[in-house]
Amino acid sequence: MPELPEVEAARRRLSRKGLNREIRDAALCTPEIAEATARKHLEKALTGSRFTAVKRHGKVLFLCIGDGPWLVIHFGMTGEVALYEAPEDRPRHARLIIDFADGGHVAFDNPRKLGRLELTEDPSAHIEQQDLGPDALEIGRAAFARVVRGPRGMVKPALMDQKKIAGIGNEYSDEILFRAGLRPKADRGALSEDQLDALHDQMRKVLGAAADLRERGAALPDSWLMAHREKGARCPRCGGAVKHCKVSGRTAWFCPACQDTPDP
Numbered sequence: 001m002p003e004l005p006e007v008e009a010a011r012r013r014l015s016r017k018g019l020n021r022e023i024r025d026a027a028l029c030t031p032e033i034a035e036a037t038a039r040k041h042l043e044k045a046l047t048g049s050r051f052t053a054v055k056r057h058g059k060v061l062f063l064c065i066g067d068g069p070w071l072v073i074h075f076g077m078t079g080e081v082a083l084y085e086a087p088e089d090r091p092r093h094a095r096l097i098i099d100f101a102d103g104g105h106v107a108f109d110n111p112r113k114l115g116r117l118e119l120t121e122d123p124s125a126h127i128e129q130q131d132l133g134p135d136a137l138e139i140g141r142a143a144f145a146r147v148v149r150g151p152r153g154m155v156k157p158a159l160m161d162q163k164k165i166a167g168i169g170n171e172y173s174d175e176i177l178f179r180a181g182l183r184p185k186a187d188r189g190a191l192s193e194d195q196l197d198a199l200h201d202q203m204r205k206v207l208g209a210a211a212d213l214r215e216r217g218a219a220l221p222d223s224w225l226m227a228h229r230e231k232g233a234r235c236p237r238c239g240g241a242v243k244h245c246k247v248s249g250r251t252a253w254f255c256p257a258c259q260d261t262p263d264p
């Protein structure tokens with residue numbers, strides 16, 4: 001599932017290869033993934049124009065069409081943006097296909113149709129409407145500590161709450177907690193300053209390194225817990241058995257030996 005690193009990788013690719021190319025044609029092949037205004041105006045807004053800027057906030061991507069509006073892409077469970085040259089390289093579940101006048105293409109690929117396309121005049125207003133918290137790569141130490149600590153409650157859902165911090169989902173939160181030595185169910189109300197600092201540091205390291213890897217199309221290294229989120233897997237650090245539990249309806253993976261904060 002696309003989280004901040006995958007969307008950041010898409011932003012970088014689009015920034016390098018998707019801007020300032022004239023759009024010859026645009027086809028919204030699956031109108032139901034676009035909200036009403038985008039369904040009506042998107043193809044017309046794109047045709048004959050060009051993307052002039054690309055931004056990301058959390059897991060949301062914004063592409064400026066000419067001097068506005070902006071196309072907003074919410075990736076859902078399985079989306080990605082594919083840039084390709086030959087028509088036969090079009091992804092199988094392309095929901096929006098854009099043909100550049102120079103012969104290249106970009107498509108929004110979304111197999112499970114859980115993504116959403118919207119138009120907005122103002123990305124900041126959209127971020128506010130969606131009630132998204134600060135971006136996970138932008139939030140400072142003090143603000144991070146403020147939103148993660150709080151009343152009693154599990155730490156993992158706090159990291160994944162887009163209203164507190166935008167960008168982290170189920171998989172990267174497992175990696176961040178593994179590196180910080182905290183269990184998914186650790187009580188966020190009881191975290192020390194040192195634990196909060198470690199969590200903030202690891203969040204930045206994990207998301208930054210993953211974005212670089214994803215940009216290059218590389219797999220996550222074997223030393224990451226994320227490469228071992230499955231039954232029977234061993235911890236890449238200590239070799240012990242990796243365990244899982246349910247947290248807010250999602251499956252969380254952790255190493256009980258390396259993550260030794262007691263469960264509340």
Ligand SMILES: [Zn+2]
Pocket residue numbers: 235236237238239240255256257258259
């Ligand atoms: Zn371990």
